[in-house]
Amino acid sequence: QHKYRATPPIKSPFPKSLPLSYSPHPPNPWPPPTPPPARGSREFDVVILGASGFTGRYVVREALKALSAPSSPLRSLALAGRSPSKLAAALRWASSSSPSPPPSIPLVPADASDPASLLALARRARLVLSCVGPFRLYGAPVAAACAAAGADYLDISGEPEFMERLEADLHPQALESGSLLVSACGFDSVPAEFGLLFHSHHWTARGAVPNRAEAYVSLESERRIVGNLGTYESAVLGVANVEKLQELRRSRPRKPRPVIPGPPPPKGPLIEHQKTIGLWAIKLPSADSVVVRRTLATLTENPQGLPGVNESEDFAEKRKQFWSSVKPAHFGVKIGSKSILGMLRFIFTGLFIGLLGKYSFGRKILLKFPEIFSLGWFRKTGPTEEEVRSATFKMWFIGKGYSNQSVASQPGSKLDTEIITRVSGPEIGYLTTPIILIQCALIVLGQRENLPKGGVYTPGIVFGPTDLQQRLQENGITFDVISTKTDQN
Template sequence: MCIYGRTHSSGKVSPDQLLFLSKPFSRMSHNSVNQTSSPAPKFYDAIILGASGFTGKYVVREALKFLNAPNSPLKSLALAGRSPGRLAEALKWAVGADSPRNIPLLTADTTDPDSLSRLAAQTKVILNCVGPFRLYGQAVVSACVDAGCDYIDISGEPEFMERMEALYHEKAVEKGSLVISACGFDSVPAEMGLLFHSRQWAGPSAPNRVEAYLSLESDKKIVGNFGTYESAVLGVANADKLVEFRRSRPKRARPAIPGPAPPKGSLIEHHQQLGLWALKLPSADSVVVRRTLATLTENPHGLPGVNETADDLKKREAFWSSVKPAHFGVKLGSKSLLGLFPYIMLGIFIGLLCRIALGRRLLLKYPSFFSLGGFRKEGPSEEEVASATFKMWFVGHGFSDASLASKGNKKPDTEVVTRVAGPEIGYLATPIILIQCALVVLSKRGSLPKGGVFTPGIVFGPTDLQERLQENGISFDFISKNALSA
């Protein structure tokens, strides 16, 4: 597939032409699948699970731009959730005034394993938008792995992602199920942005550390996704469990990075070149990047595709040979120090309250109060969403010649700055990213790994995902390369 545009020639669905399906299979079709020894035919290219949620309805709207578009691999699509009525409302919202088309609405519940098995048995890939994923995600992953269908989601929850790898990786490889979390704003801009940045260090030069400065901008008040807020509260509440889990797991390989480990630095800094005050974040992006770099260290040429061609192999090896690993961290940027105050207060509130049950209940019941208006249960208005944008600046410090790093504790002498930019992160950028990841899976499946639980970077790095994102409103730009004073 070579189309990257965000428009399509045909229309979408009107309310009077919706197709309601209370069960994804009829009894006859379900029985016939069980009786055959050959793989069951897939009814749909993709199913969006949680399509009626705050983020899910934006994912539906984005998906419809590519359904049956010229050269698009997305020829059939279904929406799934607990309530056909809510799915119909979400679809009506997503369709707007466009001309009609039938989209099946399938009933499924993350607490009903049979309903999830039926979904996974009839699609090539499930796009999961039901969070928090620590509460609702594992059953979906399990159903997809059992059925051998692919799975992608928008999770930004490190514990969920790492547990899914521990529990399902080997079985996913066996079944041919590709499981990829963090296919939204968490963590594709960070992963693809770092890979893009890394390739700017040409020849003998090499990065030592790269810091990403995330700047959220809007001419209206920025309102965050409540699901992100809820995941953060539950993540901090269970931080001890994650530490314990990581200690129980085998140590992963670490990449060889030229030069010394970077200093920890201060919690808050002022970056004069970017004009930003920055707050260090305990970001899922950093965790996902480290997992990608660990997998790359274990597989220096990347992961072979299940049916890759000689050209695919050559492209994959050439891509990964151009990638140079670096220490990576993320900071939240603001044009004023005062702009960081709500985030600092939210961090204090979560740190103090989330370890006790009453505190968690208060945090989740009154998100607007504890976030000083930064999050609210009803989500942002469409006007607030449309007015927001993001910029993620990647500032890399390294060596003009990697051999210099081995000469004592020589400080980095080169700085490279790149940038990823796009629309509002939760409801616009995330759907764009998720749908483009799904289109890559559908169109490039033979050049992707047979199966397994992986991060987006290691799977999508050598593909055309960056170009697709670029053509759909998320830009990747080289900004500058400068020598640093001694």
């Protein structure tokens, strides 16, 4: 028997039907009438919003594992969305692999176009996990409600404009209310961020100095690879709003850039044959590079990282040591395939989205026929369970730099050292993303005193000094050193 708590309908100032270029900012026009309840006294540890969506169902399944673990800090969970019947179906699906019946979990009505319902929801939760993409259309009011209610917030967005606008609009309020807002807590962009941090530590351990690190993403499967439809929709809308992102960046103060020894990397060819790892690759316009740059900018301003709201002395020392071993480097991401023919699907999908996404009619047909314009890479029905289980990813980090500080400080020195590391794991959208999101949530619940009081930040700067990497490794996402070499000439 599911608990069901209805919220009285309130007319929303936001349109029910959102146009493709809609961006609801400033997000929440209704501040809370009374101070928000203390975080420890709230009804739910975690609320998953958008739980009935493709990715949301898998997030629920991962959350149920944590809910049943004896020592888990997750003790109370609720699912939220527009349709209670769909939420109930998602809960049944998520618990279908368990021999016991579905647990009694409250289903709470909430609508991303109704700020009042979101604010009421956020006031009942310690932490809201948002799966309501595309985030450019539906994400901002959710984060705004959390900032107003003093609730923590994590999402799985991979949309640069949404994330940067969130920082511009909500950072001051989140600082004041003690609401920690962290986007990109999924495959976008934790493997890239933590893969780069892992990579950087190995340069420091050798006394070497990195100049650049290029990440190569390889998606593999014994069956057909089917991408997350939300990723496709976000890419289409991203093209439509690229000028808004540029305008936003021009309107904000420039963040400090880290000092990186040596020259910037050359542009290189459109299609690269990276023989070292056996991949053909092309530049991937993902959020990873943007998120990494934001983390490095924050680290430049705060060389010892961000102190926790009530961190222990031991953790403070750990945090300082962790960040002292991270060296900045130029960073980029490419997507790779083992054959040149495999690159054609990436190229043609990018061309279709880049050309048609600029126009309203083009966006309509792109979103109506994703399977055609992605050459089968994305489809509205999503992947089958067998396709999800058979898929894996590898993210290779090929770093180049100097063997020591002395070489790095000499003008015109050649890059004489190469380190290759790798992050690998299960399917990216429905397995890896829920694992990452739930492990981040467990850290927020169990180690909140070691995290910043509030504000809008990236996953790397918030979770870097915690045990997130260890948790990911325990859940099937591995971090490995592949090779190191130094040119003796």
